[in-house]
Amino acid sequence: MSIITYIIVSIIKIVLVVFVLLTAVAYAVLMERKVVGHMQNRWGPSRVGPFGIWQPLADGLKFIFKEDLTPPYVYKPLYLLAPIISVTMALTSIAVIPFGPWISAGGVQTPLQIADVNIGLLIVLGITSIGVYGIALAGWSSNSKYSLLGSLRATAQMVSYELALGLSLIGVLILAGSFSLRAIVDAQSGTWFGFIPKWFIFQGQIVAFFIYIIAAYAETNRIPFDLSEAETELVAGYHTEYSSMKFAMFFMAEYANMITVACLASVLFLGGWSGPVFGPPILRSLLPVLWFALRVFIFIFIYIWVRGTLPRFRYDQLMAFGWKFLLPLAIANIIVTSLVVALR
Amino acid sequence: MVPLSYYLVLSAILFACGVVGFLIKRNIITIFMSIELMLNAVNLTFVAFAAELRALSGHVFVFFVMVVAAAEAAVGLAIIISVFRTRETLNVDRVNLLKL
Amino acid sequence: MHLVLFLIFGALCVGAAINLLVQKHPINSALSLIVVMGSLALLYLLLGAEFVAAVQVIVYAGAVMVLFVFVIMLLNAGEEEVLPHTSRVAVTLGIPGLIVGLAIGVWVIAHYAGLDRVNIGGPTVSNGTESFGAPSFVARLLFRDFLLPFEVTSILILVAILGAVVLARREE
Numbered sequence: 001m002s003i004i005t006y007i008i009v010s011i012i013k014i015v016l017v018v019f020v021l022l023t024a025v026a027y028a029v030l031m032e033r034k035v036v037g038h039m040q041n042r043w044g045p046s047r048v049g050p051f052g053i054w055q056p057l058a059d060g061l062k063f064i065f066k067e068d069l070t071p072p073y074v075y076k077p078l079y080l081l082a083p084i085i086s087v088t089m090a091l092t093s094i095a096v097i098p099f100g101p102w103i104s105a106g107g108v109q110t111p112l113q114i115a116d117v118n119i120g121l122l123i124v125l126g127i128t129s130i131g132v133y134g135i136a137l138a139g140w141s142s143n144s145k146y147s148l149l150g151s152l153r154a155t156a157q158m159v160s161y162e163l164a165l166g167l168s169l170i171g172v173l174i175l176a177g178s179f180s181l182r183a184i185v186d187a188q189s190g191t192w193f194g195f196i197p198k199w200f201i202f203q204g205q206i207v208a209f210f211i212y213i214i215a216a217y218a219e220t221n222r223i224p225f226d227l228s229e230a231e232t233e234l235v236a237g238y239h240t241e242y243s244s245m246k247f248a249m250f251f252m253a254e255y256a257n258m259i260t261v262a263c264l265a266s267v268l269f270l271g272g273w274s275g276p277v278f279g280p281p282i283l284r285s286l287l288p289v290l291w292f293a294l295r296v297f298i299f300i301f302i303y304i305w306v307r308g309t310l311p312r313f314r315y316d317q318l319m320a321f322g323w324k325f326l327l328p329l330a331i332a333n334i335i336v337t338s339l340v341v342a343l344r
Numbered sequence: 345m346v347p348l349s350y351y352l353v354l355s356a357i358l359f360a361c362g363v364v365g366f367l368i369k370r371n372i373i374t375i376f377m378s379i380e381l382m383l384n385a386v387n388l389t390f391v392a393f394a395a396e397l398r399a400l401s402g403h404v405f406v407f408f409v410m411v412v413a414a415a416e417a418a419v420g421l422a423i424i425i426s427v428f429r430t431r432e433t434l435n436v437d438r439v440n441l442l443k444l
Numbered sequence: 445m446h447l448v449l450f451l452i453f454g455a456l457c458v459g460a461a462i463n464l465l466v467q468k469h470p471i472n473s474a475l476s477l478i479v480v481m482g483s484l485a486l487l488y489l490l491l492g493a494e495f496v497a498a499v500q501v502i503v504y505a506g507a508v509m510v511l512f513v514f515v516i517m518l519l520n521a522g523e524e525e526v527l528p529h530t531s532r533v534a535v536t537l538g539i540p541g542l543i544v545g546l547a548i549g550v551w552v553i554a555h556y557a558g559l560d561r562v563n564i565g566g567p568t569v570s571n572g573t574e575s576f577g578a579p580s581f582v583a584r585l586l587f588r589d590f591l592l593p594f595e596v597t598s599i600l601i602l603v604a605i606l607g608a609v610v611l612a613r614r615e616e
C-alpha cells in the first residue's frame with residue numbers, strides 16, 4: 001500500500017490504541033478498588049454513578065483541580081522529567097503488541113498492531129529498562145530521605161527482577177524461533193487432539209510462566225513487591241514529594257505497565273487471540289480482539305487478587321528471592337527447554 | 345545515502361569528546377562515563393564498517409565490546425564505592441596519598 | 445532521507461556528548477550519556493543493525509547507565525570543584541581544538557581511502573524474510589564461529605560479578 005495510506009492507517013491505529021489504553025488504565029484503577037473492597041467485605045466506590053462507573057472521571061477531575069505544589073528544595077529539571085519518562089515508557093511499549101490477526105477494512109489490509117518489528121520482544125524489554133529511570137530520578141530529585149531510600153530500593157529491585165523476566169522469556173523464544181510478537185502468537189496456533197490449544201504454557205513453559213508473573217509483579221512494583229512505595233514504611237517512597245498531575249502520571253504509568261505486562265503474558269504464554277471465531281466477517285475480525293481482551297482482563301484480575309491477599313516482602317527477602325531463587329530457576333528452565341528442543 | 349566517512353567522522357568526534365572528558369574532568373564517575381563514551385564511539389565504527397563490508401562479524405564484535413564495557417563499569421563502580429568509603433571524596437585530585 | 449535522519453541523530457549525539465563535558469553535576473552528565481546511547485541505538489537502526497540496537501538499549505542505556513545513576517545517587521556526588529591550578533585557556537581552546545582536529549584528520553584519511561564515495565544506509569539486502577542485521581544471522585555467527593570468545597566473555601562476566609560483590613562489600 002502507498003505511504004500515505006500507511007501513515008493514515010497507522011495514525012488511526014495509534015489514536016484508537018492510546019484511547020483504549022488510557023480508558024483501560026482508568027477503569028483498572030476502579031476495578032482494583034472495587035475488587036479489593038469486596039475482598040475486604042466492603043463495597044468499593046459505589047456512589048458516583050451505578051456501581052461507581054464514573055469514579056475515574058471524578059478522580060481525573062480531582063487531579064486536575066488539585067494544587068500542583070512544587071517544593072522549593074527539589075532539583076527542578078529532573079523533578080519534572082521523571083514522571084514524563086515513567087509515563088512515556090509505560091505508554092510506548094504497547095506499540096509492538098499485537099491485538100489480533102490481519103484484518104481488511106475498506107480494501108486496506110492491515111495487522112491489528114501498531115508496528116510489527118521483527119525484534120518486538122527486545123523492544124519491550126528495552127523500554128522496560130528505560131522506565132527504571134523515571135523512578136530513580138524521581139527519588140533523587142526530590143531531595144528528601146524517604147524518597148531517596150524508596151527510589152534506591154525500587155531501582156535495585158527493578159534491575160534485579162528484569163534479569164529473571166528476560167531469562168524466563170527465552171524458553172518461549174526457543175520454542176517460537178523469532179523475536180517478533182506476531183510470529184510468536186502464530187507459533188501457538190492450532191490444537192492437539194482438536195481441543196487442547198497449542199499455547200506455550202501447555203508446551204512446557206509453565207515454570208517460565210510463573211517466573212514471568214512473579215518477575216512482572218516486581219517490575220511493576222506491586223504487592224507483594226511494593227516495599228518501595230508502602231505507606232507504612234516510607235511514607236510514599238519515591239513519589240512522596242509529588243502532587244496532582246505529576247503524581248497522576250506515576251499512577252497512570254504503574255497501571256499502564258500492569259496492562260502491558262498482562263498483554264505480553266497473553267501473547268507469549270496464552271496464545272494471543274486464539275479462540276472460536278464465527279459469524280459474519282465483521283464479527284470474525286473483532287472476536288479475536290475480544291478473546292485477547294478476556295485474557296488481559298483475567299490477568300489483571302489475578303494481579304488485583306494477589307494484591308488483596310498477600311503481605312509484602314521485606315527488602316532483603318525480596319532481593320534474595322530474586323537473585324538466589326528466580327534467576328537460577330529461569331536459567332534451569334532455559335537449559336531444560338533447549339535440551340528438549342535439541343533432542344527433538 | 346550517507347557516505348561511510350560521515351559515520352567515521354561522527355565516531356571520531358565522539359571519541360574526542362570522550363578523551364577530553366577523561367582528561368579534564370575531576371569527578372571519578374564522570375571520568376568513567378567518558379570511558380564509556382569512547383567505547384560507544386568505537387562501537388559505531390564497528391557497526392558502520394559492518395554495514396559497508398556486509399560482514400556481520402562487526403556486530404558480534406560490538407556485542408563483545410559491550411560485554412567488556414559492562415563488566416568494566418561494574419568493577420570500576422565497585423572500586424569507586426570502596427574508595428569513597430575511606431576517602432570520603434570523589435575528586436581524583438584529592439586521592440593523592442597512598443595512606444590516609 | 446537517510447542523510448536527514450543521520451544528521452538529526454548525529455547532531456543529537458554530538459550535542460549530548462558536549463553536554464556531558466560541560467555539565468558540572470555528574471547526574472546531568474549521566475543523563476547526557478543516556479541520550480548519546482539512545483541516539484547511537486537509532487544510528488545503528490539506520491545502519492541495519494537491529495539486534496545491536498536493541499542490545500545497546502537494553503544493556504548500555506538500560507543497565508550500565510542505571511548502575512552509574514545508582515552509584516551517583518548512593519554516594520550523593522555533589523557538584524564538581526574546579527581546582528585553582530587548571531588553566532582555563534587550555535581547557536577553553538583545547539577542547540574544541542582536539543575535537544575539530546580529530547574530525548578533520550579522520551575526514552582527510554577517509555577521503556584519501558575513497559570512503560566518502562561509498563554509500564551505506566541504503567535498502568539492505570534481505571534474505572527473503574530476514575533483513576541484514578537480524579538476530580538469527582548474528583546468533584549463527586555468535587554461536588558457531590565465535591563460540592570460544594562467547595564462552596570466555598561469560599567467564600569474564602562471572603569474574604566481574606565476583607569482583608564487584610567483593611569490592612563493594614562493607615568491611616564487617
